[in-house]
Amino acid sequence: MYSEATRPILSCAAMTCEMDSVSGPLQILQDINFTLAPRRALGIVGESGAGKSMLVKAIMGIAPKGLKTMGRIELEGQDLLALKPRDRARLIGRKVGIVFQNPMTSLNPFVQIGRQIEEAGCIHMGLSKAEARSRAIELLSFVGLPDPEDCYDYYPHQFSGGMKQRIMIAAALICQPDLLIADEATTALDVTVQKEVLDLLQTIQAERQMSMILVSHNLGVVAGRTDEILVLYGGNVVEYGPTAEVFRNPRHRYTEALLSAMPAMDQPAHTRLRTIPGQPPNLANRPAGCPFAPRCPSAQAICHEVMPPMSAGIHPDHRFACHFPLAELPRPAQQEVAHVQ
Amino acid sequence: MLNSAMPYFRAISTRLITGVLVFLLVTFSATALSSLAPGSAAQLILGDYATPEQIAALNAQYGYDLPVWQRYLSWLGDLLRGDLGVTLFSQQPILGVVLERAAVTFEIAFLAMAVSLIGIPIAMYTASHPNKLGDKVMRSISTVLLAVPTFVIVVLFSYLFAMVLRWFPATGWAKFTENPVANLWYVALPVLCLSMHQTAYLYRVARNEFVTTLQEDYIAVARAKGLPLGYILFHHALRPAMPQILTVMGLSLTYMLAGSFVVESYFAVPGIGWTILSAVKSHDIPLVQAILSLTVVIFVIVFMLVDLGYALIDPRVKVS
Numbered sequence: 001m002y003s004e005a006t007r008p009i010l011s012c013a014a015m016t017c018e019m020d021s022v023s024g025p026l027q028i029l030q031d032i033n034f035t036l037a038p039r040r041a042l043g044i045v046g047e048s049g050a051g052k053s054m055l056v057k058a059i060m061g062i063a064p065k066g067l068k069t070m071g072r073i074e075l076e077g078q079d080l081l082a083l084k085p086r087d088r089a090r091l092i093g094r095k096v097g098i099v100f101q102n103p104m105t106s107l108n109p110f111v112q113i114g115r116q117i118e119e120a121g122c123i124h125m126g127l128s129k130a131e132a133r134s135r136a137i138e139l140l141s142f143v144g145l146p147d148p149e150d151c152y153d154y155y156p157h158q159f160s161g162g163m164k165q166r167i168m169i170a171a172a173l174i175c176q177p178d179l180l181i182a183d184e185a186t187t188a189l190d191v192t193v194q195k196e197v198l199d200l201l202q203t204i205q206a207e208r209q210m211s212m213i214l215v216s217h218n219l220g221v222v223a224g225r226t227d228e229i230l231v232l233y234g235g236n237v238v239e240y241g242p243t244a245e246v247f248r249n250p251r252h253r254y255t256e257a258l259l260s261a262m263p264a265m266d267q268p269a270h271t272r273l274r275t276i277p278g279q280p281p282n283l284a285n286r287p288a289g290c291p292f293a294p295r296c297p298s299a300q301a302i303c304h305e306v307m308p309p310m311s312a313g314i315h316p317d318h319r320f321a322c323h324f325p326l327a328e329l330p331r332p333a334q335q336e337v338a339h340v341q
Numbered sequence: 342m343l344n345s346a347m348p349y350f351r352a353i354s355t356r357l358i359t360g361v362l363v364f365l366l367v368t369f370s371a372t373a374l375s376s377l378a379p380g381s382a383a384q385l386i387l388g389d390y391a392t393p394e395q396i397a398a399l400n401a402q403y404g405y406d407l408p409v410w411q412r413y414l415s416w417l418g419d420l421l422r423g424d425l426g427v428t429l430f431s432q433q434p435i436l437g438v439v440l441e442r443a444a445v446t447f448e449i450a451f452l453a454m455a456v457s458l459i460g461i462p463i464a465m466y467t468a469s470h471p472n473k474l475g476d477k478v479m480r481s482i483s484t485v486l487l488a489v490p491t492f493v494i495v496v497l498f499s500y501l502f503a504m505v506l507r508w509f510p511a512t513g514w515a516k517f518t519e520n521p522v523a524n525l526w527y528v529a530l531p532v533l534c535l536s537m538h539q540t541a542y543l544y545r546v547a548r549n550e551f552v553t554t555l556q557e558d559y560i561a562v563a564r565a566k567g568l569p570l571g572y573i574l575f576h577h578a579l580r581p582a583m584p585q586i587l588t589v590m591g592l593s594l595t596y597m598l599a600g601s602f603v604v605e606s607y608f609a610v611p612g613i614g615w616t617i618l619s620a621v622k623s624h625d626i627p628l629v630q631a632i633l634s635l636t637v638v639i640f641v642i643v644f645m646l647v648d649l650g651y652a653l654i655d656p657r658v659k660v661s
Contacts (some may be wrong), residue, residue: 093567105558
């Protein structure tokens with residue numbers, strides 16, 4: 001049993017998601033395990049179709065109809081899958097704030113933004129009109145909107161993309177959640193605005209002492225902003241560990257390939273980036289063994305037949321699913337933080 | 342305040358100008374139509390056995406032998422003076438007849454409109470529970486209602502409600518100003534029959550509109566916020582679906598005003614549809630023209646209101 005202070009905010013155990021299709025049930029996510037402690041930040045990375053967004057949606061209970069979630073998802077010790085959908089929605093609305101990928105379509109164009117920020121507070125916390133308004137305005141100025149008093153009555157089309165995403169963040173914070181999820185929250189923004197919004201998220205997480213999940217296909221986004229990182233590939237966790245450790249010493253060959261596909265500052269101009277040949281696995285036709293095996297340069301016969309179990313590295317929290325992991329680097333004398341971006 | 346009202350003022354005035362042009366075009370066509378009929382207009386009115394003297398007398402009184410543009414201008418001049426003339430046969434003042442009959446049709450059309458609004462909440466419910474039993478049942482019912490023509494509905498309903506159940510009278514009329522209760526009793530069946538198509542149509546459009554709206558990202562956000570379904574439907578889905586619904590309501594209203602003659606003739610309701618039908622049959626040209634003018638005015642006003650409605654509903658629509 002955990003004590004109040006160390007009880008994880010969120011934990012997933014043996015979580016599997018299935019979707020019915022014409023060719024039988026599709027395993028969208030397989031055997032996901034992770035825990036997120038209070039005030040920690042978790043990065044979830046993977047390429048398109050790896051199941052990142054589906055994982056978030058399954059946790060939030062807003063997955064498309066027909067998706068069956070099995071296993072155990074606990075939010076502050078409360079088993080979400082055991083709750084009635086209505087109670088679960090209420091609990092999540094109260095405890096978890098979420099910022100989605102596209103700020104252009106995430107705000108209702110017909111509703112004043114003040115209302116969109118405060119509504120969850122009115123419903124979950126019974127805020128009065130005046131309280132809700134003052135809190136919404138406070139949040140608007142907190143996320144950095146000029147003239148929050150006036151903005152309250154504006155409609156979404158009167159703001160730019162970056163501003164809209166700030167408004168979404170304000171709306172996610174109204175119930176003072178314990179966990180903030182940013183699902184590709186900066187992908188649709190241009191690069192300078194991306195950094196501003198990411199920095200804002202990081203500041204908020206630190207100031208409000210929340211836990212955070214940063215979902216991104218961009219390793220640079222999670223580097224330096226998260227404590228742990230979860231690498232998804234084809235609906236499986238392939239590597240999971242402290243961010244610095246994973247960046248310094250990736251053990252799974254997919255993680256390593258992802259890392260070397262990133263441009264680095266010290267490369268000379270016009271260096272060709274390394275790419276990963278092949279395509280992400282087709283979930284309808286899943287290989288029996290490691291999902292990465294068909295694209296892996298070091299794959300052996302066993303990789304195509306047997307799913308590699310999760311094994312631990314020297315660092316006890318660093319785990320990866322690979323039959324032939326990369327060599328373990330000697331531990332540096334003192335822990336250093338990877339700076340990748 | 343004045344600043345925010347200005348665009349509306351301008352939008353209304355431009356639409357009024359267009360409306361006046363449409364009005365002139367339609368009424369002129371109506372005048373011209375009577376000249377297109379074989380023989381002279383007077384011949385048409387008086388029939389095949391009219392004597393030349395009778396025709397000459399009618400021409401002298403109404404000017405049917407004048408060129409179209411002259412007749413039109415004189416009609417327009419009379420209209421501006423508020424004089425629409427008298428009906429050809431009963432010699433009643435046309436203005437009074439038309440207004441009295443129009444009031445009846447308006448009552449039926451607006452009540453039918455009100456009844457058809459029931460389609461919206463049903464659409465909300467079934468769109469948020471797609472492919473469940475309720476959705477399937479409502480979809481089948483609306484398909485049947487749309488497929489059955491009004492003249493069949495009229496017969497079925499009057500048989501069921503007037504003959505078998507005896508809830509409502511099959512024919513007859515009482516003026517609202519004289520006996521409101523009897524008026525509502527008489528009006529019930531015509532309203533019900535007239536509203537069936539509109540309800541089914543409005544329901545189908547609204548359901549599709551809600552289904553589309555419920556797939557929007559901002560609805561996913563609202564769900565992630567843990568907002569109750571009813572709140573999401575009324576606060577996040579209703580307004581985005583309204584422009585489409587409003588369009589259909591505008592079209593329905595004009596359809597009901599112009600197409601109420603089936604219901605009116607069946608139930609012997611003295612409305613405008615029934616009146617224009619008999620006016621056309623008896624070649625009462627002044628009456629036909631007056632009713633056409635009124636219809637144009639109503640259409641222009643309804644579409645103007647629908648346009649303004651868009652601007653009120655959607656903050657992104659700029660009036661003008």
